[in-house]
Amino acid sequence: MSDPTLDETINELEALIETKREELQEVVGGRRPPPGVILPRLTERVDGIDPMLFRTLPTPAESTSSPTAGSSAKTSTTAMKFEPSIAKTYEPHAIERARYAAWEQAGHFKPSAGDARYCIMLPPPNVTGSLHMGHAFQDTLMDALIRYHRMQGHSTLWQCGTDHAGIATQMVVERQLGLKGQSRHDLGREKFIEAVWEWKSESGGTISQQLRRMGASMDWSRERFTMDPALSKAVTEVFVRLHEEGLIYRGKRLVNWDPVLNTAISDLEVVSQEEQGQIWHIRYPLENGTGHLVVATTRPETLLGDVAVAVHPEDERYRRIIGKYLKLPLCDRSIPVIADSYVDPAFGSGCLKITPAHDFNDYIVGERHSLPKINIFTDNAAINDNAPAAYRGLDRYAARKKIVADLEAQGLLARVDPHKLMVPRGDRSQAVIEPYLTDQWFVSIAPLAEPAIKCVEDGRIRFVPENWSKTYFEWMRNIDDWCISRQLWWGHRIPAWYDRSGNIYVGRTESEARAKAGLSLDVALTQDPDVLDTWFSSALWPFSTLGWPDKTPELATFYPTSVLVTGFDIIFFWVARMIMLGLKFMGEVPFREVYIHGLVRDAEGNKMSKSKGNILDPIDLIDGITLEPLVVKRTTGLMRPEDAAKIEVATRRQFPNGIPSYGTDALRFTFASMATQGRDVRFDLGRIDGYRNFCNKIWNATRFVLMMVGDNPLKGTPSVASYGLPERWIRHRLRSALGEVRDSFESYRFDLSAQAIYEFVWDEYCDWYIELAKVTLNDEQAPDEVKHATRHTLVEVLEFSLRMMHPLVPFISDEIWCKVAPLMGKRGNTVMLEPFPNVAEVAPDDAAARTLDWMKTVILGVRRIRAESNLEPSKRIPLKVHGGSTAERQALQALEGYIKQLARVEKIERIDEVDDPDATTALAGETTLLVPLLDLIDINVERERIGKELARMTQDLQRVQGKLATESFVAKAPPEIVDKERKRATDLGDQITRLTDQLARLQR
């Protein structure tokens, strides 16, 4: 907390919040604010710590509203007055934190006993990091899988932990030191590392706390850090073994050098971007004074390190000067003209300057021709002493300027053109990367890559979606050796020692290294100062976290893990390397499946980034945030402070009222519903809005059920005969929904799971079944037995649904389940350990489904007439029915009560002859529905409506008849398709006749 700007920000925020709090007090008069009003809260996470997290946890008992002790459950129709033991409105905050704490305390996240195993490795987030939308998305999917499998009784482990993230963490701590005017060199290596550890222990837990807010059910008791002693031991072990096998070697190579961070980085950490630059055409005079060659370069300063000029061997223009010498401008050196087929004669002048120490291609050409390598840079990319005195000590860009000026002065600059080029930059520092000749450690990758390719080819690892394996193969088949040494202080120190003459000794410890080489103690050794690439330790994560190299029970139980859930951006960085090292050291793949999810973008499809100011903090979506703190948050700590004004305007426009509080479940459900197969997902606030409403719907449906049932357990299972059609129908629907949910979980289609749950709960259970149940329960004639069956079904289907939805919305489902399950006589105290429902537990009932679906068309038909004829919704209307199949007639009789209530029909009259000319019509199967027109109805409206429907049907019929008239269709299409079309034609013909008759009557 030593950062003055952060302190300032926090003070500002606190002052602001205090003001808002006072304003709000005035508005709501000290009472609980109405829904939608955002309670200001301290958004202190600017500095990565959230002191509010878990500070004031209500006990589970306090978290729900007044208990109903003493109130006797009434189960008659007067039960409406009964106030159930569930809060009146859905308030996620009242339930989420307490529930999570209870789960964690009870140890529910730990693996249970059981033969079937399920394990996911959390991609360890950066210990310096805080939760962003990508994490939140990914964690939701993993948690859904974990909960789904845990509920199936599998011994389930979600292994969590954090990554030391070498460069990133070191940079954060160095920046903090910088604010105090210190550098890491002022502290020295040992003190600096101490400072990093200290910082880690203070700020490192942020993301773990935030993961808890997401409801992530990971086994915290097994939390690991890549620099834990045990994991460091694994790192050393792997390094030493690979070295012993000759798969790790040290060598002087051209590597990607970050001159700002002063370290080598791997190919993957270099990001090339197209930038506008220039290309300089420079004259290199022939030594014999007969002219000059023109070479083109985008980097004139590298001229100082040139050792040759190459031309294509078959280029007629230059054939006779191959082997002659050129005077290297500005330098007192001669360089040869060489022939190499690498040169493209068509590009520029067809002459290429060769600078082996500063260009990857030139390096290869240089090797081919045994040319010297002249390094002209220092570690900071300033000109070194290998260059002429005039340029020494100049930064690379200052040197460029001077060199260009000098060339021009000497008349050696032929031309300068604007030129677009790919500029390599370090992904962390954004510094322009130099190819630079240094001693580094490498992993010889080809022998590791081969089995790693094979295990995906033969299906031992499966990518989901499948096409990502192509990307994987593409990279693995063109992979280069991996540079693993970094010139940093924070990380795993390389277990190698040097004597005075530079001989290398590798061992698990210095004494082992000595012993292996038979060195006596009086030979002085110094350890390699470098550390390993962070991804080296990450690559071991699937087995190092389980105790490797020791043979632990966890390792035997959970390796190979079940699935890896991750983004495509780290397939190369991490996934591929885990596969290679997993196969190497465990002899088995690290995971069976790799589920690749999309990247979370903002609503416009832009990548979310701090510098764009379009970041959404998942915690803000859960808790809500008012506009002012949001603006402050988005504009604080920008890399380019000049963007602040723009970001502020955009933020104020997009969130004029801040962000409402949605709760974790709504956020999770949104993420699940966005998890389609595409490459990226856009996060739209409209979606989360809708899913918060869905949670509210579940809440209120439960309130209704509890009102209807009371709070005493239901006695006895109803007899089969007491189930009405609605009860049979909703079970049938539940069965299909359940099947879809299970299938989609198995195939990682979380979007389809979410959709199936949403549609079942809202469209089937709430909109239809509850309404139908009301009819039965309000019917004084209905036998108790039937009412009991109805109540039982209300509860049973709800309880099923809660188990079915739990993996996606753990908090609300658990909260409600604990209230609902006892009514079923269930004793568990959390739904997360209950069995995930099986399709086999619910029998299909096609007959009930067909009948109820027909009834729905009747009700929908009447409702449509009512709406389109502007009849008052509350007014009961008479309904006449004509015709209909035997089944329809029976159904009508059986379901009359439901139809009357749901369609708001006064009475239903069967007529043999359509005699009422002024009636409006709807069709339900073979039955014709007629609603007598009342005085106020405009007959023309009805004519128009029927006319439109007729037009649609006639068009349909024509298409169907056209099909049936095609001989080849009847001959070649499957018979069931032909039959279906025939039936359609008959039905349509019949309906058209009935509507035409009705239209004729109206026109009289």
Add this chain to the structure above:
RNA sequence: GGGUGCUUAGCUCAGUCGGGAGAGCGUCGCCCUUACAAGGCGAAGGUCGUGGGUUCGAACCCCUCAGCACCCACCA
């Protein structure tokens, strides 16, 4: 230069085996009907990017083109 995706309603997206184009949000109309206005009921809205091919039949399979996005790569 090589590779991979995407293009379906105003917006964001589903569409699995090739067989009557779907959802959410938004829009419009009516309703505070005793679980829920964070709600209920109803409605409008689509040449499935373009052009061709295969097929009895194409949003879906094949090819062409266009636009967009991403990944990889050493063209000075």
